[in-house]
Amino acid sequence: MSDAESEGTRRARPPEHAAPEPYRPIACSFHDELEAAATLLRPVDITYITPTGEEADAHDVRIVDVCARDGAEYALLSSGLEVRLDRIVALNVRYRPIDDAGHAE
Numbered sequence: 001m002s003d004a005e006s007e008g009t010r011r012a013r014p015p016e017h018a019a020p021e022p023y024r025p026i027a028c029s030f031h032d033e034l035e036a037a038a039t040l041l042r043p044v045d046i047t048y049i050t051p052t053g054e055e056a057d058a059h060d061v062r063i064v065d066v067c068a069r070d071g072a073e074y075a076l077l078s079s080g081l082e083v084r085l086d087r088i089v090a091l092n093v094r095y096r097p098i099d100d101a102g103h104a105e
Contacts, residue, residue, distance in 0.1 A: 064078055
């Protein structure tokens, strides 16, 4: 099992000693894509940034829910992994929109 696969079997949580970064709302168009994937239960590949700052992948998973909690939005994957939406870098190798300042929208 690869590191990405094993990462996909647990929930992403920040280390206890680290304060989580503030949530940055994502672009409505990207949110719509995530919601569509969840509604259609379409298998997807997701690239995301872990709470420790590493890039990881979850392959051939389904988004079973998109929800809001504690001022942030999350995607719950069929693998059991929960990923904050502003940490998702790519969905099916389509990268999240970036604004003029170089930040993901």
